[in-house]
Amino acid sequence: MGRYSQLPRLVPSSRELISRNKMVELKFGRHTVEAFEGDTIASALYGAGFRIFSRGFKYHRARGLLCVSGNCPNCLMKVDGIPNVRACLTRIEQGMKVEHQNAWPTLNRDLFSLIDRLDWALPIGFYYKTMHRPRALWSISSALIRRVAGLGRLDSIASESLPIEYHRFQQTNVAVVGGGPAGLSAALAAANSGVDVTLVDEQSTLGGHLRFENRMRTLGGEESRNVISALSAKVEAHERVQVILDATVIGRYEDNLLGISTPGGLIHLRAQSIIAATGSLEVPLTFERNDLAGVMLGTGIQRLINLYRLKPGQTALVATTNDQGYYTALDLLEAGVRVAAIADTRPEFRSDFDAAVTLKGNGVLVLPGHAIVRAEGTRTVIGGVVAAIEADMPTTKERQFDCDLIAMSGGFQPANYILRQSDVGIGFDSEFDEPVPISSSTAIRPAGDVTGFHNPHVATLQGRLAGLSVAKTLGMQVPVDTISQVEVELRNAETTYRDKVQVRPAPIDSEAGVKQFVCFCEDVTLKDVVQGVGEGFADIQTLKRYSTTTMGPCQGKMCHKRFVEIVSDQTGMSPDEVGSTTARPPIQPVTLGTLAGPGHMAWRRTPIHNRHLIAGAKIIETGGWQRPHSYGDPHDEAKAVRERVGIIDVSTLGKLDVRGLDAGQLLDFVYTHRFSDLRPGRVRYGLMTGDNGTIMDDGTVARLTDDRYYITTSTANVETVEQWFKWWMADRQICAHVTNITAGYCAINVAGPDARATLAKLTDVELEPKKFRYMQVKSGQVGGIPAMLLRIGFVGESGWEIHVPSEYGEEIWNALLTAGEEFGITPFGVEAQRILRLEKMHIIPSQDTDILTTPFDISADWAVKFDKGDFVGSGGLRIAKERGVRDILVGFKMRGSAVPNDGDAVVSESGLPIGRITSARLSPTMGTGFGYARVPVEVGVEGGVIHIRVNGINHLADVTLRPFYDPDGVRLRE
Amino acid sequence: MALLIECPNCGSRDVHEFRHGGEISDLSERKGISDSDLELTKYFYFARNNAGDSKEWWYHSFGCRQWFVAYRNTVSDQIRETEWPEKRLDS
Numbered sequence A: 001m002g003r004y005s006q007l008p009r010l011v012p013s014s015r016e017l018i019s020r021n022k023m024v025e026l027k028f029g030r031h032t033v034e035a036f037e038g039d040t041i042a043s044a045l046y047g048a049g050f051r052i053f054s055r056g057f058k059y060h061r062a063r064g065l066l067c068v069s070g071n072c073p074n075c076l077m078k079v080d081g082i083p084n085v086r087a088c089l090t091r092i093e094q095g096m097k098v099e100h101q102n103a104w105p106t107l108n109r110d111l112f113s114l115i116d117r118l119d120w121a122l123p124i125g126f127y128y129k130t131m132h133r134p135r136a137l138w139s140i141s142s143a144l145i146r147r148v149a150g151l152g153r154l155d156s157i158a159s160e161s162l163p164i165e166y167h168r169f170q171q172t173n174v175a176v177v178g179g180g181p182a183g184l185s186a187a188l189a190a191a192n193s194g195v196d197v198t199l200v201d202e203q204s205t206l207g208g209h210l211r212f213e214n215r216m217r218t219l220g221g222e223e224s225r226n227v228i229s230a231l232s233a234k235v236e237a238h239e240r241v242q243v244i245l246d247a248t249v250i251g252r253y254e255d256n257l258l259g260i261s262t263p264g265g266l267i268h269l270r271a272q273s274i275i276a277a278t279g280s281l282e283v284p285l286t287f288e289r290n291d292l293a294g295v296m297l298g299t300g301i302q303r304l305i306n307l308y309r310l311k312p313g314q315t316a317l318v319a320t321t322n323d324q325g326y327y328t329a330l331d332l333l334e335a336g337v338r339v340a341a342i343a344d345t346r347p348e349f350r351s352d353f354d355a356a357v358t359l360k361g362n363g364v365l366v367l368p369g370h371a372i373v374r375a376e377g378t379r380t381v382i383g384g385v386v387a388a389i390e391a392d393m394p395t396t397k398e399r400q401f402d403c404d405l406i407a408m409s410g411g412f413q414p415a416n417y418i419l420r421q422s423d424v425g426i427g428f429d430s431e432f433d434e435p436v437p438i439s440s441s442t443a444i445r446p447a448g449d450v451t452g453f454h455n456p457h458v459a460t461l462q463g464r465l466a467g468l469s470v471a472k473t474l475g476m477q478v479p480v481d482t483i484s485q486v487e488v489e490l491r492n493a494e495t496t497y498r499d500k501v502q503v504r505p506a507p508i509d510s511e512a513g514v515k516q517f518v519c520f521c522e523d524v525t526l527k528d529v530v531q532g533v534g535e536g537f538a539d540i541q542t543l544k545r546y547s548t549t550t551m552g553p554c555q556g557k558m559c560h561k562r563f564v565e566i567v568s569d570q571t572g573m574s575p576d577e578v579g580s581t582t583a584r585p586p587i588q589p590v591t592l593g594t595l596a597g598p599g600h601m602a603w604r605r606t607p608i609h610n611r612h613l614i615a616g617a618k619i620i621e622t623g624g625w626q627r628p629h630s631y632g633d634p635h636d637e638a639k640a641v642r643e644r645v646g647i648i649d650v651s652t653l654g655k656l657d658v659r660g661l662d663a664g665q666l667l668d669f670v671y672t673h674r675f676s677d678l679r680p681g682r683v684r685y686g687l688m689t690g691d692n693g694t695i696m697d698d699g700t701v702a703r704l705t706d707d708r709y710y711i712t713t714s715t716a717n718v719e720t721v722e723q724w725f726k727w728w729m730a731d732r733q734i735c736a737h738v739t740n741i742t743a744g745y746c747a748i749n750v751a752g753p754d755a756r757a758t759l760a761k762l763t764d765v766e767l768e769p770k771k772f773r774y775m776q777v778k779s780g781q782v783g784g785i786p787a788m789l790l791r792i793g794f795v796g797e798s799g800w801e802i803h804v805p806s807e808y809g810e811e812i813w814n815a816l817l818t819a820g821e822e823f824g825i826t827p828f829g830v831e832a833q834r835i836l837r838l839e840k841m842h843i844i845p846s847q848d849t850d851i852l853t854t855p856f857d858i859s860a861d862w863a864v865k866f867d868k869g870d871f872v873g874s875g876g877l878r879i880a881k882e883r884g885v886r887d888i889l890v891g892f893k894m895r896g897s898a899v900p901n902d903g904d905a906v907v908s909e910s911g912l913p914i915g916r917i918t919s920a921r922l923s924p925t926m927g928t929g930f931g932y933a934r935v936p937v938e939v940g941v942e943g944g945v946i947h948i949r950v951n952g953i954n955h956l957a958d959v960t961l962r963p964f965y966d967p968d969g970v971r972l973r974e
Numbered sequence B: 001m002a003l004l005i006e007c008p009n010c011g012s013r014d015v016h017e018f019r020h021g022g023e024i025s026d027l028s029e030r031k032g033i034s035d036s037d038l039e040l041t042k043y044f045y046f047a048r049n050n051a052g053d054s055k056e057w058w059y060h061s062f063g064c065r066q067w068f069v070a071y072r073n074t075v076s077d078q079i080r081e082t083e084w085p086e087k088r089l090d091s
């Protein structure tokens, strides 16, 4: 519990990202930390003196900042309830709550770090080796491992209040990934040639590595930092360029689709062409205790110095395999850090290497042919030891230096992930000691450091060439001269660079210690990898799985290069032969919330929805709609329908208007029934099957005129049925028009003994039984509104389904309620409807049927008209008919008081499952449990008895094949 | 999946607007009541799934809501041509 303010920062610089006059406070655990606006969580904590940021995955060793670029696991923290946030990329906001992960009780004193002493008990592949026996222990040990290992925990309560992340779908001509010198040049060249460009960068400002480093002080005679800011300004102002910052490309998918994770959500960006100016990543060296807090990548240190003006330490030791270490050392000197020595694996370096000359001039000790062999300290660095290299191995000629900072550079690994997710070929360039693109594609082109050339001049030219070439491919007029001029310039620049490049991979000495970490995410050491190869896992893909190297949050960004080097060293294969692991998306960690986006289900509401809300209905979501489940007690509602009159909003029914010369022919073909002989003004039940004879949907078909039918489908199926009709129309060349008018009409069913009297008060249509028969359709006025009335069974009472244009829905609903008031009219919901329809044995497709159910299995033989000739399903139905019914849907009524649940088992006398309950309810009319069961045909006979298992106890039920309520259908005809 | 699909009615639209309706091949040729059990079974359950050229049904769900025919390479996912089904029947 303390208050931390910032230690003094370095003198202001034009490149810094902080605003020194604006202070922001964040909470770090129980501490309050004050920092500058523009600081990231990492720079704020570092500036306040914190050095330990996390604990290792397996051994719980203290870890500090490593890359400061969002590419390692070391700064993962929980921020405002979200675990695994990269602190070095996340800018602070007032009141932000930051907590450490994976340590207990505190980061500084993590008791789990005792595991570090037990490394002998955790050999490579210990998951595979130690967890087999005794089996019973597995559940205990796995729970323990999960508690101790791993990353942050999801706070399920906090995650409920997280902002919704939207998904956006965008298209562009050219997507440029990376806003460094190459990306900026490419974007500008392409946009100037007339194509639209979307530029994406992970950082908050453009410029790439030139934002923070001085690898080249001048570009074309000017200060390179000025060149880059001028270029950035031009790109940002260009009308053809859209710049998306703080945005991480998580993968490249088929047909140039990029997934881009942004603070606002996920962008799906389709690009005709992609320019991969993704740069490269500096990678660590492998030496004893290379994971101590204070051992950092050189470029990470340079970011701290130049972007946040932090003085990273007092004394630094630099270890490098290439030029980069020297640039880091220059920045260290500029920041007032003493550079104890530079250990360079290369035996000598070019005499015209300016940086080295300058450093020597400043009295820095440069040690060519030396490698770092260990760091000293327990949690943070207190010193480092370097040794002279002979025959590619460190010798005992060691030198010790006291220091609180070790800057390392193990060379560069290209950030070529989106290239590897495309058809661009990658091969190993031994001069560069890096994998580079070796074949090209018009869909995606590399430019800049990702090609292995770490030179801003080359990058700028590569970018320009890529931009011009892409524009040309996309049909723009690009002067041939311009392109060839850039090509010549580029070739010269590339040759000059290649002539000077010098790299020497660091020696691999597994004897030098057991804490030489290769993979920081998964805590895999050099010894582990060497041992894995020794155990026979010489293939990089299997060794990866066995050792879990490259499998952590950074997905190999820090360790892949070294991993390949070690395997190559141990097996004698060349790096090209060793190959690489697969670069699967996501390239960078992405939260499930980002991927999921907001709820994708758009619930539909009926025109009467507000009335239901006012009436206090309990709303449920079903079949894509929000519907009233009930307004009170569903049993009371059901009783009201049976005894008086009820109304229900059935606007959710699918409604199709089918017309045209061949409309009857179409319906004859897609339904099992016949409809061409249906007289205008009549309604018929329709059952639809797939061509294999299994049930798809059911509904009513009303013939309005000779060439016009009005069809209802079940609520959830209207899209499917519409597509189905249209498909057969297209396939069979049937001339008809099918229009989905579901939303255009509101439908209300009024049913019960008093339905006629209620409706009669509102309509001019004659409702007398002789005038308006069961299964007839008529149009007329209801409450002064043009309506269509269908007299159908629905809930088994005499009743009408009233269809009116949606706009009038509420009005008719209210009119019916008023008209029925004297009879005690009751609105009823889906639950009462289900009970009522179940009592009448009306099936619900997909509830009482499954993908194998045929009409014969539900005793609907009468609905299948083989005599009408060929129709959809006729072949399958013929086979089903010949084969005979095996399982049949039957009604059941419980003998006792138990009420089964949907899905309960029907069991044989010996207790084996033989069938299942598809629908079950308590009947208010009968007072017992009842419903539908699917059982073997031998059992499913009238008068049969079945056993139903309810909550583990078997109960007896009687089988019936006739409706429970009004089996002869008298009431609905009254 | 291919980036843009040329609907014969609406022009080129993103793949998300469409539903794929399966291949059109000798196996998808409709079989009816008078065909043998074997023929019917092949029609119900089998498809050519050709690696390469494939003639297919596509439906423009979020557009004109019409079925049309597309010629797609199932390996490269490039759609060579789209057309109304009439043409298919004529040829």
Ligand code: FES
Residues within 6 Å of the ligand: A042, A064, A065, A066, A067, A068, A069, A070, A071, A072, A073, A074, A075, A076, A086, A087, A088, A089
């Ligand atoms: S230090 Fe933040 S990801 Fe490496």
